[in-house]
Amino acid sequence: MIIFKKIRYKNFLSTGNQPIEIELDKSATTLVVGSNGSGKSTLLDALCFVLFNKPFRIIKKEQMVNTINNGETLVEVEFTVGTKTI
Numbered sequence: 001m002i003i004f005k006k007i008r009y010k011n012f013l014s015t016g017n018q019p020i021e022i023e024l025d026k027s028a029t030t031l032v033v034g035s036n037g038s039g040k041s042t043l044l045d046a047l048c049f050v051l052f053n054k055p056f057r058i059i060k061k062e063q064m065v066n067t068i069n070n071g072e073t074l075v076e077v078e079f080t081v082g083t084k085t086i
Contacts, residue, residue: 001082005023005079007021010073011069011072011074012049012074013042014039014066016068016069022043049075
């Protein structure tokens with residue numbers, strides 16, 4: 001079983017240079033809610049990008065880097081598979 005622990009990203013889509021870290025293992029289930037433009041789809045795109053090398057939505061790879069900061073895009077995920085933390 002895969003258990004997601006954290007996701008971190010910065011300079012990804014509309015997020016800035018300050019890293020965003022979301023802990024996904026605070027409870028048995030995680031519900032992502034928020035108003036329009038709060039980053040729900042960006043979270044999903046970041047998770048799909050780090051796992052499958054492509055975003056969830058139809059976005060070209062060159063559009064995923066925050067164009068205002070021009071670089072240093074980072075997307076990381078921490079998870080466990082069985083007893084291994086990756």
